[in-house]
Amino acid sequence: xxxxxxxxxxxxxxxxxxxxxxxxxxxxxxxxxxxxxxxxxxxxxxxxxxxxxxxxxxxxxxxxxxxxxxxxxxxxxxxxxxxxxxxxxxxxxxxxxxxxxxxxxxxxxxxxxxxxxxxxxxxxxxxxxxxxxxxxxxxxxxxxxxxxxxxxxxxxxxxxxxxxxxxxxxxxxxxxxxxxxxxxxxxxxxxxxxxxxxxxxxxxxxxxxxxxxxxxxxxxxxxxxxxxxxxxxxxxxxxxxxxxxxxxxxxxxxxxxxxxxxxxxxxxxxxxxxxxxxxxxxxxxxxxxxxxxxxxxxxxxxxxxxxxxxxxxxxxxxxxxxxxxx
Numbered sequence: 081x082x083x084x085x086x087x088x089x090x091x092x093x094x095x096x097x098x099x100x101x102x103x104x105x106x107x108x109x110x111x112x113x114x115x116x117x118x119x120x121x122x123x124x125x126x127x128x129x130x131x132x133x134x135x136x137x138x139x140x141x142x143x144x145x146x147x148x149x150x151x152x153x154x155x156x157x158x159x160x161x162x163x164x165x166x167x168x169x170x171x172x173x174x175x176x177x178x179x180x181x182x183x184x185x186x187x188x189x190x191x192x193x194x195x196x197x198x199x200x201x202x203x204x205x206x207x208x209x210x211x212x213x214x215x216x217x218x219x220x221x222x223x224x225x226x227x228x229x230x231x232x233x234x235x236x237x238x239x240x241x242x243x244x245x246x247x248x249x250x251x252x253x254x255x256x257x258x259x260x261x262x263x264x265x266x267x268x269x270x271x272x273x274x275x276x277x278x279x280x281x282x283x284x285x286x287x288x289x290x291x292x293x294x295x296x297x298x299x300x301x302x303x304x305x306x307x308x309x310x311x312x313x314x315x316x317x318x319x320x321x322x323x324x325x326x327x328x329x330x331x332x333x334x335x336x337x338x339x340x341x342x343x344x345x346x347x348x349x350x351x352x353x354x355x356x357x358x359x360x361x362x363x364x365x366x367x368x369x370x371x372x373x374x375x376x377x378x379x380x381x382x383x384x385x386x387x388x389x390x391x392x393x394x395x396x397x398x399x400x401x402x403x404x405x406x
Contacts, residue, residue: 101185101187104182104185104187104188105187107168107171107172107175108172108185108187108188108191109187109191110164110168111165111168111169111172111191112191112194112195114161114162114164114165114168115165115195115237116198117157117161118157118158118161118162118165118265119233119234119237120157121153121154121155121157121158121161121162122154122158122233122265122268123229123230123233124150124153124154125151125154125155125158125268125269125272126226126229126233126268127150127226127229128150128151128154128272128275129268129271129272129275130222130225130226130229131222132275134221134222134225148275148276148282148285151272151275151276152276152282154272155269155272158265158268158269159269162262162265166258166262169254169258170258173250173254176249176250177249177250180248180249183248183249183250189245192241192244192245193245195237195241196238196241196242196245199234199235199237199238199241200238202230202234203231203234203235203238206227206230206231206234207231209227210223210224210227240257281358284357284358285357285358285360287332287333287357288356288357288358288360288383290332291331291332291333291338291354291356292381292383294329294330294331294332294338294354295338295352295354295381295390296381297326297329298316298319298328298329298338298340298352299352299390299392301319301326302319302340302350302392302394303394303399305318305319306348306394306399306401307399307400307401307402308401308402310401310403311345312342312345312348312350312394314342315340316328316337316338316340331354331355333355333357334355338352338353338354339351339352339353339354339389340352340353341353343391344393347393348393348394348396349391349392349393349394350391350392351389351390351391351392352389352390352392353387353388353389353390354383354387354388355386355387355388356383356384356385356386356387356388357385358385359383359384359385360382360383
């Protein structure tokens with residue numbers, strides 16, 4: 081009788097393990113995907129901090145637009161995905177205490193060893209890259225910090241899961257590890273707002289970007305008008321063309337027209353003005369007094385908060401009239 085009861089409990093336990101298999105696969109896969117996603121977002125955020133505080137002097141076109149997008153995506157990912165990872169990990173640890181057999185499931189073992197394998201490759205690749213760059217004499221503070229951030233993240237993951245896979249029960253330090261990582265992630269998220277600003281600030285900057293784009297289009301049409309008629313337009317409405325479909329853009333924030341004024345008709349000098357919300361260096365950090373075509377990436381579109389005017393002078397040698405072209 082006693083043996084039959086034991087056999088019944090064994091069958092019941094096996095049935096329970098089988099019945100929980102889809103749940104285990106779902107939770108373990110979700111935890112691992114959330115871990116990978118959070119880790120990549122964490123490293124991305126660290127790299128953008130490094131780019132911000134240690135700008136590359138070679139990349140003179142690196143500005144707010146270059147790092148704000150990656151920072152926003154990394155922060156968005158950490159706000160959503162990292163809490164999911166913490167929550168799923170807590171649920172799994174709770175299940176492990178009640179059902180020890182789940183901790184020994186094959187899906188968990190495969191995913192843990194896969195994580196160890198990936199972390200090992202990242203660590204090895206990171207170290208090889210550091211040595212290679214060092215031997216080439218091109219090592220910089222930026223590179224060292226980025227390499228350390230990758231090594232730190234991959235190393236922590238490798239150490240934690242190597243320790244976890246050796247244990248028969250969840251470590252008591254797991255909750256402390258969760259608290260420390262959560263505080264670190266929260267600190268990075270808060271710090272990112274000091275770089276990219278609040279959502280309201282980002283919206284104002286988007287308005288400024290559109291204003292710059294509108295002024296670039298308008299300037300191109302002014303230069304094109306000059307090349308066709310060898311004079312500057314008296315007003316912006318003269319630039320409208322029903323054939324090309326060009327219409328004078330208006331300020332997206334106020335709906336008002338942009339300001340245009342002729343400074344010197346004989347020397348083809350003019351200015352375009354708009355109201356800006358923030359100081360900005362949009363396309364280039366290098367000043368350019370000539371006033372090149374908006375097709376050129378060397379054009380100067382730096383501006384200051386408030387009403388700001390871009391003074392331009394068309395050089396007939398750079399932009400000869402169409403009739404004078406050979």
